[in-house]
Amino acid sequence: MIKTMIQHAKKHPGLIPQFFFTTVGLTGAILYLIRLAKGPHVTLWDRKNNPEPWNKLDPTYQYKFVAIQTDYKNLKKEGPDF
Template sequence: MFRLLSNQARRHPGLIPLFGFIGLGLGSAALYLVRLAVFDPSVSWDRKNNPEPWNKLSPTHQSKFLAVSTDYKSLKKDRPDF
């Protein structure tokens, strides 16, 4: 596979930026999926010790990657503690 891509890049040098941007996009998508799998509060990897990790979050916890207009510091807690 790599040999085919290198041969194409040698014959058509204009494809080199395309290969670079596709590689960058695939790499960033893979890193985002890893981030979601590790740090998302709705994903539970340890069901024995922590079956519901979302109950231990504070109301000011920001779970979104980018919050544009939400101020999490001023939110009030609207759920009971278990």
């Protein structure tokens, strides 16, 4: 695969930045996923020693939920009035 990338880059030098940024993006994504897997609270990849990781969190742990406050009085109706 790398050999074909080098051959394409020799024929079309405009592809070199695309190959570079794609490689950098994939490397960053992989490193980020590895960092997430080693989280302090829940280890998702250790299924033998921790099959249900949510049971080991203490009751005071604050979960991250999304709360969107909307004023329902100002919303437009999408249907006709009957």
